[in-house]
Amino acid sequence: MKTSQNHKVRLLLAASVASLMAFTAPAVLAEDAAPTTTQTYKPWAGAAGQQMKSMIAELKTKIAAAEQSQAASPDFLEDLKATVSKYEAMQNSGGAAAPATKIFFDDFSDGDFTSNPTWKVSAGTWAIDQGGTNKGLVSKVRPQKVNLNNVLGALLSNQQGTAQNQFASIYTPVKIPNAFSLKVTLTSKDKQGGLNLGAYQGASGSTLYRMVYQPGAAPGIAIQKVTAQGATTLGGLNSVVNLEDGKPHTLLFTRDAAGKMAVKLDDKEVATATDTSIKGDMAGLLFINSGGAYYLRDVTVMSN
Template sequence: MRLLAILIVCSLFSTPALAEQRYSTWSDPERPAAGRSDRQSKRLLEFIDRLKALTDSAEQSRAADPLFLRDLRDLARGYDRPWRKLLLSDDFGDGDFTANPPWTVTAGRYRIEKSWGLRAVLEPSGGQSSGRQERQKVSGRDAALAILGAVLNKSVRQPESGRRTGDAGAAEKPAFNAIHTAVPISNAFAIELELSSWNDRGGFEIGPYQGAARTSGYRLAYSPGARLELLRATRRGASVIDISAKPLQFEDRKAHRMEWTRRADGGMTVSVDDEEVFNLFDRSFKDPFDGLIMVNRGGDIILKRVAVFGVE
């Protein structure tokens, strides 16, 4: 019996060694190798550049039917990504939003939620109602315009202590949170976002701005259960450019992807989780933008990642 017990123990210790000799690490043959996707994207962009150059040459020498050349341009445009210069990238993994790149809080409070991102912390004032009945009285469009109007018409000065803590002051609790980062953004841009929403209240806006007062620019406005809106903000106020065909709901505590592109001719597209929401033209702004601004009112939004690309 003693000998049998020793043999069983020895076999238990030797099994992993035999398994290591018998089996090797398996790699999925259908999974792209590291770096392959980047190389393929680079080759595709090189092909598009050559196609556009050949189309330009053929057009100048009148070597092909103009309708055929137009079709070639449309084909190239469908696969081209002219926004190849990285202007801003932040996943807030360093735990500090005041540097690299620096974000400036102008209303409310913000903090870094570990492994999640930049989180707006709203402390409602005594006059605010948090009941569902009160929220239903305000449409997503009215709420978005009210938020934007408050930002455009009210400048909240930040005390010295606020710059260190991300607090815009405790003496008067604002009805919204606002934060921005000053970074030159070309008129044609691509903005990539990952964000999550943790309650079904309030609203959220983000977009590029022009001017030190941050009163002009574009805004994407989201309200839980409402339709996404694309806004145009100027010194005279805000107006709605377009509204999504169906409501959006991010309140599943998962990160949702948004991509917003603008071309040199004013063509803009917005997609949410790889589904196109907007495809339109707007030429209201012809100059570069001066930064990116975010506004939150009553919601619990976490920005996990943001990247902005521009053109040379």
């Protein structure tokens, strides 16, 4: 009986989404077929827009009811939420995808990481280097036999007494939506310990999504989820990556509303993964150096 009920709920919700998509399709087709002439007036979409708004609200109500009664699988409902969010953004922006918004940026050009914006050191030593080929926010750690999977979160409290010679960590509190892009330009000087760069949740930073660079090891680039249960590698490049050529490199970590994640190295996609288990906004950025010499030239966070 419950299986039959779930099937009915799926059909009902899927039909609602199909109707929602139908509101946007005619406009796209009409635009493609229109002659290349300048129009004096633009079509007024007031009535259709209001209908679409009402349908989005109705679909949200149905999804909430399905969640409360456990009438459909959580994964299915999360996918529906992502679809509704997409069309809601399109509706709010007049039919186009909502533009990305810059949430955070720092190129450390002011020579001070303790303010504007504020970074907080919770382990090891961090400094600003403004000269030479290697410049930016720098961290150097003597190589240790540290498994990066064991360097989890919970690093927002001061760890200097126990972790000083093993790894260095730094974080900055900033509200980041669950769908985001994190871009870091960096130089790696020593082919030693790894570097992970991620967005965390919670006051202790024990929950996060992160991209991981492990020089001379495989996977050379990985996407990980960290929770209280430990670190899980969700996807990665199963080959060795070495960035120690004296040149700056760009790592771009993206996550969309459906939980799809990817890492690009110098504009080339090298890792992908999908996970929806960490929900809600992120509370900040957490970077960990577990045994290398890294210079972070700039950090940019955008909404997706």
